[in-house]
Amino acid sequence: MSHGEHAAPVGGRFFSPGTIVLAALAAVGLAAYLYRLVYGLEAATNLNNQYPWGIWIAIDVASGVALAAGGFTTAALADIFRREEYHAIVRPALLTAMLGYTFVVIGLLADLGRYYNVWHPMLPSMWQGDSVLFEVGICVMIYLSVLYIEFLPIVAERFKGRVNLPGPLRILNRVVNSWLVVCDRFLGRFISLFIIAGVVLSCLHQSSLGTLMVIAPTKVHPLWYTPILPLLFLLSAIAVGFPMVIFESILSSRSFKLKPETKMLSEIAVYTPVLLGVYLAVKIADLTLRDAVGYVFDGSVQSIMFLVEVGAGVVAPLILLASHRVRASLAGLFTAATLVILGVAVNRVNVFLVSYRPPYAVKTYFPSLIEILVTVGLISTLVLVYRAMVMVFPVLPGERKAAPAALPQETSERAA
């Protein structure tokens, strides 16, 4: 793959008024995270025996995984269906997925009562094939590794031949460099195997995340309880992939004062109304077949949240993006993409929280301040790390600049 030819690290200063705010939120979030680790879940959260899952599962984990779907949808488009012209968006989407999943795991660790046992599902003696969560866990673990492997060639491209570790570490320069060369050579030959694996693993766990709540038929509101929840989760994850890429691309071009990729973004936006349409059709057919349409307009909290989710998050962007004029304008693209993203995030929150009506609940769950601070802090940290990464690695489109060489350049550029 030759994605790298037109990617380069972004120049400029790391800190801006926006990043200082994010850094403050990240610092507060870290403090809240430590508070949870030291004082436990009861002190930090509003979770109880009736509501065992809160926003750390619904937002950090479930929405996080869905919104990282850009990684596998762009890989499928550019690398499997060979739409080479879209390679410029593969790297940003890959970085988003890699960081997204990393932060999903960090968020999950806050929620796990025994976070230090998170590796247990890897032990064959504890495998439990009936458990949906077991499959999700294993798939996410493998997929996260695949994402890091897919990112290695970008690291190699940046540092091959110019590894320059600080201080006494510099004796390792040569070892690290030859390791990078070996990785790059190996991945140059076999990266396709990992790319396909990434797509398969994504299909599996994106859908299984929906299967999770199928085990609670008496607790999940009929607007969302359906045995085809896994299919709906997969379809919505696929639909949100490109909007996420569009959203990020427009934000980073603004933030770094780069030329926006309007043409390419409006081209990939063509797929979105189709994918949203399929998702909407399956959702409506399912509601009709299950005789659940009556709940849509009954005025309950659930019905309002459902209308917001489907109206603002599916129907509105579908109509917007069906229009050529909207797709051709940056503002139109950005608005519609944001709606799709919020729609999918609201859907995940609906499925995991709003629809969840446990028997014997005394009061309904609302997240505590600590829970909110941790979630906001994780998102802020993710954005900061993304910013740092694109300033170090050739991820965003741009002309490659000559970097100062610390070691003699290896002549192992194979791409023709």
Added chain:
Amino acid sequence: MSMRRRELLKILGAGSLTLLDGGRPARAYQDAEPPVSPDTPAVLVDTVACIGCRKCELACNVENGLSTRTAAEFDDTSVLETSRRPSHDAFTVVNRFRGPESESRVWNIKLQCMHCVDPACASACLVGALRKDPRGPVTYDAWKCIGCRYCMIACPFQIPAYEYGKAVQPRVRKCVFCASRLAEGRTPACVAICPNEALSFGTRQEIIDAAHTRIQAGRGRYVDHVYGEHEGGGTSWVYLAPVDFALTGLPELDSEPIPRRTRTIQHGLFKSFVPPLALYGLLGLIMHSMRNGNGDTSVGRSDESR
């Protein structure tokens, strides 16, 4: 994709069938489910015979070393009026319920883990910390647990409780049917102490037969319904009540085992790993043919797709 789509269609079919026929067993995947052994231990809770003395709560507290509450505290029956739930420091609680014409009469109902024949919590648990012991109890191995609390999402009776207050080594807590006492051939602590035969212990078959016999002999003292005989695929603790079970606070469940649907989906998608591998092969094929079709030679890195 074709394999995968076929599996998915099968699931969709199975799913909508279970919905359409009101949750009666869909025949397709029954083989994966544990058989109901009539010989596993069971307990009959007779809410008409229960006098609400809370001795079972006391015995449970002592047997499991749950709290420092004294025996005298368990003599206080005023708590029966509040609707309590089993918790991390009380694996069983007795609640009061009323008949349809309020104020008329009150009865007491003991709550604890139902020890389902096909427990949702054990099916949900990703590390097998909760498991259905073939001898009957649903047991918990804290050492395996990662604290995800998916069991609490899955349980339709809302039984597993969590030690939220502990920053390290929190546990899921629930009645384990006094598994160690059962292994020694003794009855559970609560059954042993019950002064009024509100709790009877035996094999599941004996207990269900005895329940039906009591209904017949009671001539109207009980409604003709043994709760737990079929609910949620059957439970090891079954109940008799003088009034409709909707008034007792026990959830209304059909006879479909709670974990059947997720199991059907999981086993359908992963049947011998064929669907994921088929998808892998198909995507590889697309990748390969697209390159040939495009005649694109600039993709040096993707030579070895297969």
